Amino acid sequence: MKALGAPLRARDSGAAPDRGFGARLMTPLLLGAVLNPLNSTMIATGLVAVGRDFGTGPSGTAWLLSSLYLTSAVGQPVMGRLADSLGPRHIFLAGLGVVCAGGLLGTFAPAFGWLIAARVLLGLGTSAAYPAAMAMLRAESLRTGRPAPRPVMGRLSLAALGSAALGPTLGGLLTATTGWRGIFAVNVPLALLALAVALPWLPHDRRHPATAGPGPGPGPGPGPDDTGAATGDTGPVQPQQGPVRPQQPSGGPSPAAPPRDALLRTYLRHGLTYLAIYCALYGYAQWLEEARGCTSFQAGLVMLPMSLAAAGCSLLGARTKGLRAPLTTAAALLAAGSGILVTATGGTPLAALLIASALFGIPQGLASTGNQAAVYAQAPPDRVGSAAGLQRTAQYTSAMAATGLLALCFGQRASDAGLHRLAAVTGALSLLLLVLTATDRALRARTRT
Template sequence: MTRRQLLLISAVALGTLLNPLNTTMISVALSRIQADFDLTFSELSWLISTYYIASAVGQPVMGKLSDMYGRKRIFMLGLFMVTAASLLAPFSPSYGWLLGFRIIQAWGSASLHPAGMGLIRNEITGNQARALSVLSIFATTSAAIGPTLSGYLLYYGDWNLIFFVNFPVIVVSFLLALRYMPGDPPNKREALRLDGWGIALFSSLILVLLLFLLSLPERIGWHWLVLWTIGSVFFYRFEARHQQPFIDVKFLRSHPAVCQIYIHFILVNAIYYAIMFGFPSYLQQVRHFDSQQVGTIMLGLAAFGILVNPLAARWIDRSGSRSPLIFGAILVIAATLFMQTVGDEADSGWIFFVLSLFGMSGSFHNLGLQTALYLYIDRANTGIASGLFMTSRFIGTILSSSILAAFFGIRMATDSLHAMAWVCSALAVIMLLLSVKTEKRERHQDGHSRHSEVKGAMEKQS
């Protein structure tokens, strides 16, 4: 790999880490933001859910725009949007302004991954797996250290600092991109069409579902559920007739096993992010830990996920995804049951241990489900499957914010944490059943070539 290619990878990697970094850094800052703007937890949950709605819609939309208008152009636009949002968000005069800037930040960071991936696939024809694995390490590490970094920043300052962290990353990524990214070819707008109505319908469905979930703690809004059901049927029929749909529902209909993997991944992220966002607020408001202590404790969720990752990869490579997925689900069930022992007198070391179980399970699920996904589809459908896999991640995170609003929306207390843990336990049992149903398929079709195809596809998705 040449020096120019390495610097191109660095530019893309630094850009793509902005989304997971900003996704998780906000977790420890939620308590301070809630106090500054005098918010209920239900109101505060919109700061999480709107970011994920924007990201879920923005990833495929900005990916198609990068095909139409040029990948370098869209990558630079994404960096500019993150810069503007990070500069203005710390000085938000009201909560509504902060929400708006976070949405801009989400759209900007969502454009960096698809545009950067397109650039790398075009420019690096050899050793692509190595290049894409570097991106995976950057994304995984940034997501994992987000809460810890935020905790230390808040200890020495305020929630505004989490936005300023972006600037060194943006500057280096911009300079490298300006120098080493190839120019864009002529636009191909005539060959591609953006499914605007599909995007609008999908966004509306996510919003309506979120409104229904947020109504659960108080007065259940059944009208939102009815509206979502009718809208889903209409969306399915509309997308099935569209030549270039935003969501390829025909592909989903013909691949039920893939749909099962998406549902599984939604549940994984719903639990993981409910813990990631719920625990810091609980530790600060109920246990009265300072932000530095919270950051250190949350390191259990981050560090063990990174440490276990290579071990999980070897296990999956040797025996397939079924057994690691079952083990990961058992870890989640154990962790959610242990959460019942976390109370007003629980030792911080014990809380660290409980969080480490969640962190370890994340590695087994992320790698296991990606491997299972690419065993069910052929090479021609990899792009479709990958895009929907990312969308299912964001749907899970949206569900997590609704879970938090349901249990912490009325009051932040230990019994609310325990009630949320029981719901997470129930979801983990469903995950276990889905893991057991995962078929154990032969991975080495046609010898080494099949093995390389699966491994390369998995690394590309990461």
């Protein structure tokens, strides 16, 4: 609510930085931006209940995860292109309509296959919001003659970050109170609310509304030192679609100077980090319910430190001047969290389980902001948007790979032995990530002032 209220306060007070980017524009965009990351994580604490009702284990429910990620990975660039050619308002509204359809289909799904179809619809519909929002912000920049203010970009990013972080807890609450179908049903009122404010408030599409690039203005776009730019890539949050001008490193080379392999290493590092994080996010939640005996709501509460740590450390990471230290710390903490899970059993003290949850949340915040800043520093200035999109592709690929690992390690039921196998994999990934980060010379330059 803070993110939604901020533009309203700025507009009401007549603050110059938000002029042209006030509540009438930002409220529907913020509501739309939360839908994809919310759906990507909210299902985590409902998988066991779904599997129980339809007689399938983790190897089957993994399709509910991979279907949304695969659809989103393909759908976001397609929706961005459609927003540029057909108009962002049309695509934004159409996406909300598809979200409603997906939510209704999942709510009344008579068989497991219909649930997968509902997740595909949700992935497609929610993929429209962020690229359409970026196109509308570019159109507003053209109209006002200046780029979108940095606080506006920050609010859009933080809205997506917060919804992704709180998704598992919300999913557990809905499953415990309304059943797992509530995870699908909640999309309907959210999408209708976004439609209710988007129809009267979003500006009508102009001809070629977002193909001319960012509006003129002396100020740079969001840089790696800004909360909005730095947090725009956390899971699962959509990449920025518009061109962004990176800030010059302090005492280092220009953003275009690092070789291409430095950017490739950043993609690899980001992908490995989120492969470990997604394995923990989904595998840990299922183990808590099936092996530990927690209810969906209790599992969500145990996962809450992960959510809070991810959100808090993303803000901390956005204010870090260097890259090597936070990224190395993230890799080390992933290894530590894996060490706890590799020995966890049904009798492990609750305090240790909460610590393990936090140990997987802190790296999520540090790595997301650190790798996003690395992309801005290492990509050519005219290709930062494309580079951020490829970083997001690496994250989605890791999410799909994590579903395969879950099926391989757990089989039909999440057991202690399955968790130990999964934790061994995440531990090995963490150690590899630690070596890659510590030996990457491109991370030595400071990228934030």
